[in-house]
Amino acid sequence: MGNKLVTFTEEQLNDYQDCTFFTRKEILRVHKKFRELQPDLVPRTMTKDDAVHVRVARDIMERLPELRENPFKSRICEVFSSDGKGNLSFEDFLDMLSILNEHAPRDIKVYYAFKIYDFDNDQFLGPSDLQQTLRLLTQSQLLPEEMTQVCEKVVDECDVDADGRLSYMEFEHVITRAPDFLSTFHIRI
């Protein structure tokens, strides 16, 4: 066998396989990516403790090639981080990539998409959330009145119970009708 460096124990790999949509090889690939972000901080062999406590800071995480150009990168880091501030541990990172994997079912992707778009964390997508989303998507190139017009149109389309904002049920209903959601809400590892 020799001096093969083992990144995870069998038990850890089994756990991760059961808790994510990844295969073993993919989990090791994710670890490699994680380590590339900050090689001096992330150890080559991850113990259980390391996987939970070693955190990569948010600004370094946002430099990940897959996230770098994403307008929602800071919000994604916030949603998946266990400390709420955007610093991801390995398990958070694995979780994030597992949800964004193509094998993840629609329901769980919709759940997390809702959380990502919900900037003020009030469990509703209100006009301010929508405006923030628009701003990030178009890099603030739209005029303010156009932005309000579009937000109103969105709420018009989706709001069923007429409260002026989107609840999770309405969002889910809309996303079921969106043909491209599954293919765009996806990061390949």
Place this chain on the structure above:
Amino acid sequence: MSGGERKVKRHPRGQGWEEAGGEFYQESYPGGEAELEAMHQNPSNIATLLPSKQNRTATYSKMYDAKTTMRRRTANRTANRAQYQTTARRPSASAATAAATDVASMLPDLSENLSNEERTWEEIMQIKALPVSMAQKKEHKAKLQSQTKLRLQGLEQLKWQRRKMWQRLRRSWSEAYAKMELWRHSMKEVEGDFGTGVVAYFLFIKWLMFLNLGVCTLMVLFIVLPAVFLKPAQQFPECNLSNNFTGQGSVECCSAQYANTTSEPAENIFMQFIQGRGIVEHTQAFYGVYPNVELTLNSAAWLSYDMPLAYISLSLVFMLVSLAAIVKSAAKGFKERLVEGEGQFYQYCNIIFSGWDFCIKNEKSACIKHKAIFNEIKASIESERIEEERLTRSKEERFKLFSVRVLVNLAVFVLLIAALYLIYVVFDFSAQTQTDYIIANNTLLRLLFEFLPSLCVVGLNLVIPIILGMLVRLERYSPVLIVRITLMRTVLLRLSSLGVVLLSFYRQFNCDDPCRPEGADAKCKKPLCWETYVGQQFFKLMLVDFLSHIAVTFIVNFPRGQLAKYSHNSVVAYLGEQQFDLPKHVLDVVYIQTLCWLGSFFAPVLPLMASIIFFFMFYIKKFACLVNSKPSTIPYRASRSNSLFMAVLLLSFVVMIIPLGYTIAERTPSKSCGPFRGLPSVWSVIVRTFVSSPAWIKHVVFFFTTAGFAVPAFITLILCLYYFYAVSAANKHMVLVLKNQLVLEGRDKQFLLHRLSQIIKQQQEHHKAMRAAAQSAHMNSTDISSST
């Protein structure tokens, strides 16, 4: 207050609320006295106490309770896997989203409700879809594993073990497949630059390549290997020119005549190879050499292999497998489109929530994507204005536009007819000059004339779409419609050019077999083995097409792209800039596949050739995509792309099967070559096999054709069709009804909340007034007591 700013029609149903009295049922809401106090402090916070606000706890804990009761009921019998999965499919993410709040409290009470091993195992499998953090998932798994479970007995145990094993097998299979996943890195590159719509195209090429490889393996196994290794069971009678049966014009002599034809010695092996003539013609690559009798291994009479039957069955299997693969792929997309097509299309929500492609890694592509989304939003806002404008177009303008469109369609039609006529003439010409001796002596000239038809077809396929693209701009359609119309016209061009090729073959071969007792007819240009000839033509077509792609990508478009990138002249940049035109590239690939389908009956080497071509096509197209083009400003949606590919492929398949079916059913195979020599038609092999099959098979088949079976079966089918149609219509209506109900419920909710907050305000004021009165009374009494 949430509903306050919007102008909502107040529903007059509220009038009956007071009269209802105490008869309305009370739901237990997760609020207690504490929350009532909070409500009194600030009435506008009522909305925060609603069950739907508690995310999913109250609503779905009911569903979860239903699940646990179901579990209790079914704990004693074998789990109905499908039932569990269908109920658990949605609520599993959502019933277990209740676990988002408190995992421990949502777990079943272990003392009362022991679940068995299988259920626990299923739940562990479902942990992945829980929307909780990783730490909680691991906790949950640990709890599930350590809880006491009932062991399954006997048959259930076996069934569950089988399921586990199947699951493990699937997992290890997917791991193994992922290890040898082809082109993963390339696709990631393309995805990072162009998004998922274009990656779908490369996945399509990969899928086609594997389809062809699979068919090729089948062919090698069942046709080529037996033809090489097995020997005929009985000896042929020899060609005896004096005999009537085996003399001139018989199958035996014709076969001998064909086998003796060799190509001119001047041709070297390379020439022979690229034309499929000479030595190559007499290999298993082409139709000609296959024997038409039964084969055995070492003359063991009991093990006989019917070559003609194998050949025709394999071609049929090839077609069926292709059709099944296409339909399966298309059905997935079709199901989704049908669900989304129902009801409204949420235009703005679609742009905003699924507009950004999370795969994009390139800064420039991200920039372009931002601009594309911006343009789309702008266009949507403008579209209302444009619609208005379109409706108010003056009569004059409309008439002018209409006449322009008619003219353009006419021009396109004329262009197509001219192109097709040209192809037909060239094919005829090339066939004639084959016997011209002047040409025959000069190898280069002869090569040119050999390949002239293929060059003509390929050249037209390159030039005409450009002209079509220019013409369609005159018609002033919307961008989506432009793409579709150009695609339709190009498909028409390609399929009809193939049709003309086949037609010219038909005209050429519409005479008797040249190997006749009377000798060959001078006017008949039919070669000894016309099937191999057809196979060779398709071989050449595919080769020339492939080479033209290489030439165009590397010799024409690469300098164009580089010029556009590095020159500062705007005219040059305009000419040189290319966008990755997805429909055109899809057509390229589908065309090659159509050629393969058409020709594989005549030349079994074509599927292998197609796989190799697709392998290299991947890299050629990748080069065209990454180096020559820049991301297009039209966002290509992956979902729409996939259905586009499959639709075009299916169309080509259907159009292709007609001439092939006709050839198999009606045309006489040539007497000198192939596994069907001497038979009246290829299909007669099947008929012959059927006739010689055991009696019970014949009885069964005849039964299916009797009136006693056919008529009731037909009527039952019609009834089933009508039933499903009625059910789907009823479902559509139901959706509308439920949606309206939902809207009304929402309005009711708003109304009730508003009323409730008003009442609480009233109460507050009442209390305040009471307190003020009490205080003033108290003050008065103290005044009085102090004054006395």
